[in-house]
Amino acid sequence: MIHIKNLSKVYTKGRNEVVALKDINLEIKKGDIYGIIGLSGAGKSSLIRCINRLEEPTSGDVLVNKINLIHLKNKELRKARKKIGMIFQNFNLLHSKTVFENIAFPLKLVNTPEKIIKEKVNHLLELVELSDKAYVYPSQLSGGQKQRVGIARALANEPDVLLCDEATSALDPKTTKQILNLLKNINDRLNLTIVIITHEMEVIKEVCNRVAILEGGNIAEEGSTVDIFSKPQNPITKHFINQDENLPKSFIKGKVLHLSFTQGSATQPLISQITRDFDIDVNILSGKIEYIQNQAIGKLTIQMDVDCHRLLDIIKYFEKNYVKVEVIKQ
Numbered sequence: 001m002i003h004i005k006n007l008s009k010v011y012t013k014g015r016n017e018v019v020a021l022k023d024i025n026l027e028i029k030k031g032d033i034y035g036i037i038g039l040s041g042a043g044k045s046s047l048i049r050c051i052n053r054l055e056e057p058t059s060g061d062v063l064v065n066k067i068n069l070i071h072l073k074n075k076e077l078r079k080a081r082k083k084i085g086m087i088f089q090n091f092n093l094l095h096s097k098t099v100f101e102n103i104a105f106p107l108k109l110v111n112t113p114e115k116i117i118k119e120k121v122n123h124l125l126e127l128v129e130l131s132d133k134a135y136v137y138p139s140q141l142s143g144g145q146k147q148r149v150g151i152a153r154a155l156a157n158e159p160d161v162l163l164c165d166e167a168t169s170a171l172d173p174k175t176t177k178q179i180l181n182l183l184k185n186i187n188d189r190l191n192l193t194i195v196i197i198t199h200e201m202e203v204i205k206e207v208c209n210r211v212a213i214l215e216g217g218n219i220a221e222e223g224s225t226v227d228i229f230s231k232p233q234n235p236i237t238k239h240f241i242n243q244d245e246n247l248p249k250s251f252i253k254g255k256v257l258h259l260s261f262t263q264g265s266a267t268q269p270l271i272s273q274i275t276r277d278f279d280i281d282v283n284i285l286s287g288k289i290e291y292i293q294n295q296a297i298g299k300l301t302i303q304m305d306v307d308c309h310r311l312l313d314i315i316k317y318f319e320k321n322y323v324k325v326e327v328i329k330q
């Protein structure tokens with residue numbers, strides 16, 4: 001659906017150059033809710049804004065629905081952009097217009113007949129559950145309601161793709177959840193491809209089926225959300241997952257392993273089996289269950305006193321039983 005090839009972005013101000021994106025390659029499939037996470041300044045906004053050429057890429061290609069946007073001139077670009085909706089952190093609503101007029105705005109821009117505008121806007125108001133707010137002004141709405149208007153407006157021209165730049169970052173956790181549920185719902189019902197930019201792992205966990213971690217203009221890691229959560233590779237990914245949060249490092253002796261249990265592995269008594277089969281003591285340091293897109297992933301950190309040879313056998317044993325293992329202290 002979206003194919004980003006060798007994308008780079010350099011901002012030039014006078015003699016200063018800021019390299020915001022370095023040779024990015026990404027493929028986002030139709031129907032994905034694709035998350036891009038990174039710290040402030042990582043290049044997230046630059047990346048998402050290059051997808052609809054709100055920002056001109058310095059080099060590389062962006063294909064949406066097989067059309068290379070980089071080659072398009074004004075009129076064709078406007079047409080292609082119609083099929084790419086976008087929502088923002090600060091909503092970007094028109095304050096002097098009512099909710100109805102805000103949602104109608106992109107339809108007016110392309111000369112949609114009044115009757116159809118009315119039908120479409122009313123339908124969109126229903127979709128975002130704001131029918132009772134059609135004739136109020138944005139200043140009378142809560143943050144969550146404003147973002148619903150933003151979503152309805154972004155959907156007005158029936159886009160194939162919805163780009164969300166920190167769309168929930170100005171909202172409280174409960175409202176964030178509601179907006180994410182709405183996006184998930186729209187993704188299911190309309191099979192709309194959604195790209196979500198965020199600095200919060202909670203957002204990714206809640207709705208994204210795939211995720212890329214952006215650091216300093218590079219993609220540090222990319223994969224299915226479940227894989228990334230159960231076996232993060234890169235330090236920046238671990239930072240976002242908060243994997244080592246409760247570990248009192250200085251007190252720990254022996255070997256320390258992070259274990260991730262998914263679907264099949266969670267129902268077996270593997271820990272008691274290895275203590276028996278390998279005749280060792282296992283000390284459980286921490287454990288929790290995370291829910292990622294309604295899938296339970298058990299996380300266990302264990303410590304044991306074994307030599308390297310046996311450690312390898314134990315790791316093999318776990319992996320044979322679909323437990324992902326990471327040795328964090330040898």
Ligand SMILES: Nc1ncnc2c1ncn2[C@@H]1O[C@H](COP(=O)(O)OP(=O)(O)O)[C@@H](O)[C@H]1O
Binds near residue numbers: 012
């Ligand atoms: N218009 C601009 N002019 C110059 N530098 C910019 C501009 N926009 C972003 N940058 C720089 O590019 C880098 C990436 O920024 P941005 O894409 O906004 O990151 P993020 O959204 O992850 O916080 C930062 O170093 C930022 O200062």
Ligand SMILES: [Mg+2]
Binds near residue numbers: 044045046166
């Ligand atoms: Mg940003």
